[in-house]
Amino acid sequence: MKILISVLTLAGLSATSASALEPIPGSITYGGQPHSRLQKAPVGSVVTHDFYSGGNRYREIYLLQPDRSLKLTDRSQSSNH
Template structure:
């Protein structure tokens, strides 16, 4: 019975947060769409909950890819950030 209770609580925690974008997301960095606040234009044709990527180069020359999610109020949430590795093909 104890194991069943633990599993029930774990599953409840998984299902109640699904589909919720209430978190603050990642903090914007220079180059992020939301670095100087939310964009003035709203994404009115994109469905709430949809996501899109944005790729830019940060101040250290690294390639950064951020994934944004459109919230119900049409603001953007930075859901993921990935730094792409920089490879040099020069052996000099």
């Protein structure tokens, strides 16, 4: 039973890393990390970003990493109506 749980856990970790979100035009991290870093925000802070791209409205959620970079963790899309 413990082996099955370990295998399922590893499979979940592999699926999560394989399906990582990629930045799209308008994303904060599109083309690389921003030049300015969030110096005063605590590590683990959540940053939201709303923008339009290709006629659609997007909201992205980023997580501030220990090296002060932003990791894209979620994106939702709604039509521009």
